[in-house]
Structures are given as C-alpha cells and as structure tokens.
Amino acid sequence: MTLVKFNPEKKNNVLLPGFNDIFESVLEDTFFSGRRTSNIPSVNIxxxxxxxxxxLAAPGLKKEDFKVxxxxxxxxxxxxxxxxxSEHEKSYTRREFSYSSFTRAFTLPDSADVDRIEASYQEGVxxxxxxxxxxxKAISRQIEIQ
Structure with missing residues (x-):
C-alpha cells in the first residue's frame, strides 16, 4: 500500500485540506486499480x-451468455x-473466481414493433x-410548389 502524500499546491477543499489526496492515493493503489473497472458495456443507439x-460492446462473451x-x-x-x-503447483492449490454481470434497460418508443425484434452477436458486439x-415509418414525398 502506498503512503498518503500531501501536496499543498493542489487546490483542495478549504475545510478539509488533503481530503482529495487521501482518496486519490487509496483508489490509485494497485490493489484497487484492477477492481474499479466498470462492468457496464458501452451502447450505440x-x-x-x-x-x-x-x-452493445461486450467482448469476451458468447451469445448464450446474454438474456434479452x-x-x-x-x-x-x-x-x-x-x-x-485453478492452478496446481507443487504442494498447494490457488483458485481464482471471477464473477461479472450487467443489466441494461431501455424504454422502447411506441413506434417500435416488439414482435419483430432481431438480435445477433458478432466479434464482441x-x-x-x-x-x-x-x-x-417516416413518409417522404416531394411537394409541388404552385
């Protein structure tokens, strides 16, 4: 774990000087750095x-992993x-568990036909x-000017 550093040149809260530095130090620690990643994938609509x-960008998953x-x-x-x-070496065993999940919900407009929704998963998307x-559907037509 790193030591908490105080930098008087940073603009901190007047009432609690050094408050931001404490959290930055803790959150930048190597123990936390790999665990702060967001599990919510990005979406283009x-x-x-x-x-x-x-x-929806979700690399590393299979189509069977999704529930739509x-x-x-x-x-x-x-x-x-x-x-x-799990990794077996000499006289000990090391096991590592990883759980990841996410849920994204979207409110559909009245104009969407929910009975004909199609989904596909290719190359992580x-x-x-x-x-x-x-x-x-937008109806477009040319209007003649008289």
Whole structure:
C-alpha cells in the first residue's frame, strides 16, 4: 500500500485540506486499480427510417451468455458470467473466481414493433434491430410548389 502524500499546491477543499489526496492515493493503489473497472458495456443507439438499432460492446462473451427480454415497453439486456480457474503447483492449490454481470434497460418508443425484434452477436458486439411499425415509418414525398 502506498503512503498518503500531501501536496499543498493542489487546490483542495478549504475545510478539509488533503481530503482529495487521501482518496486519490487509496483508489490509485494497485490493489484497487484492477477492481474499479466498470462492468457496464458501452451502447450505440441509432435510428433509421425502417428501424432502431442498438449495438452493445461486450467482448469476451458468447451469445448464450446474454438474456434479452421485452416486458411492456422495456427492453432489458443482461448477462451473468462466472469464471473459475485453478492452478496446481507443487504442494498447494490457488483458485481464482471471477464473477461479472450487467443489466441494461431501455424504454422502447411506441413506434417500435416488439414482435419483430432481431438480435445477433458478432466479434464482441451484440446488435439488435427494432423495426418500426408501419404507421410510424417516416413518409417522404416531394411537394409541388404552385
């Protein structure tokens, strides 16, 4: 564990000088650095004339790891993964457990056709296509000027 350093040149809270330095020191410690990573994958959402598209970056997972469900107007994407590794050397055993899970929920617009949602998983990206209802598709036409 690193020693707490006080840097008087940093602008700290006037009432509690050094307060930010203590937390920065603890959180930058090597014990915590590998454990502070976010388990929530990034999402891109786009809209075309025909459908809404969701792309979720989740490398290292398999398509079987995902659970995609729709309930009322909420689309939920979740996964739970449990990894175990063990290493046998000489006269001792070391086991390491790793659990990761996330849940992302999206409120669907009324124009989404929930009965025709399609999903695919390729190269670490989960892609969902949410077709729009026929009455919600943008109708484009040229208007003649008189």
């Amino acid at each position: 786009s809209d075309s004339a025909e459908a809404y598209h969701i792309e 469900s729709v309930e009322r107007d909420k689309l939920t994407i979740s996964t739970e993964k449990k990894m175990e590794s 989960l892609k969902l296509s949410l077709p729009k209802k026929e009455e919600a």
